[in-house]
Amino acid sequence: xxELTQPPSVSVSPGQTARITCSADVLANQYAYWYQxxxxxxxxxxxxxxxxxxxxxxxxxxxxxxxxxxxxxxxxVQPEDEGDYYCQSADRSGPWVFGGGTKLTVx
Amino acid sequence: xxxLVQSGAEVKKAGExxxxxxxxxxxxxxxYWIGWVRQMPGKGLEWMGxxxxxxxxxxxxxxxxxxxxxxxxxxxxxxYLQWSNLQAPDTAKYYCARRAMVVEAHYFxxxxxxxxxxxxx
Numbered sequence: 001x002x003e004l005t006q007p008p009s010v011s012v013s014p015g016q017t018a019r020i021t022c023s024a025d026v027l028a029n030q031y032a033y034w035y036q037x038x039x040x041x042x043x044x045x046x047x048x049x050x051x052x053x054x055x056x057x058x059x060x061x062x063x064x065x066x067x068x069x070x071x072x073x074x075x076x077v078q079p080e081d082e083g084d085y086y087c088q089s090a091d092r093s094g095p096w097v098f099g100g101g102t103k104l105t106v107x
Numbered sequence: 108x109x110x111l112v113q114s115g116a117e118v119k120k121a122g123e124x125x126x127x128x129x130x131x132x133x134x135x136x137x138x139y140w141i142g143w144v145r146q147m148p149g150k151g152l153e154w155m156g157x158x159x160x161x162x163x164x165x166x167x168x169x170x171x172x173x174x175x176x177x178x179x180x181x182x183x184x185x186x187y188l189q190w191s192n193l194q195a196p197d198t199a200k201y202y203c204a205r206r207a208m209v210v211e212a213h214y215f216x217x218x219x220x221x222x223x224x225x226x227x228x
Contacts (some may be wrong), residue, residue, distance in 0.1 A: 001169075031213070037152075042219065042220055044218065048212075048214050095168045097154070100152070103154035
């Protein structure tokens with residue numbers, strides 16, 4: 001098995017750019033997916049296949065990949081973007097793995 | 108409206124059994140895998156397993172194999188997660204989620220609202 005490593009927390013002021021990373025060797029060969037979980041709510045898919053924005057997700061959310069690290073970027077952060085963000089990946093036959101989550105604080 | 112609606116919060120005692128449910132609507136339920144995800148208090152997400160309603164093919168995370176049973180009744184568009192011997196560490200919120208129907212898709216594109224389970228010792 002493997003682990004997806006995320007920073008525990010990221011803080012930005014409104015209007016700034018937030019970048020949340022997720023790292024693992026397997027990400028060089030597997031897609032990553034990102035979920036947003038606002039306080040007290042269920043997770044919501046934000047990005048799939050490294051960089052594809054899910055339906056209904058604002059354009060300020062984008063994803064990128066470089067080697068063994070994927071990055072979720074939120075440009076022009078809004079107060080409503082505050083919450084926990086999880087990356088996730090899986091291979092064809094193995095268990096699905098979530099990262100430990102990153103708490104985004106909008107100052 | 109496309110949605111997954113889960114059963115309500117449960118309070119149980121250690122040693123008891125439980126089955127929680129997840130009902131899909133607004134889409135062809137039998138065509139999409141349904142997964143279960145655990146979130147312990149203040150912690151992250153953990154994939155427990157998935158089931159395909161079309162033929163009940165089930166995959167478990169090694170961490171949960173033998174600890175829970177995932178099942179489905181496609182006639183009523185409902186998936187289930189059950190325990191036979193609850194323990195205090197099972198206290199968590201449990202989410203069901205729909206796996207995207209894209210070739211080689213390994214992500215959830217729709218989530219239920221979650222079922223909070225509290226187990227007292």
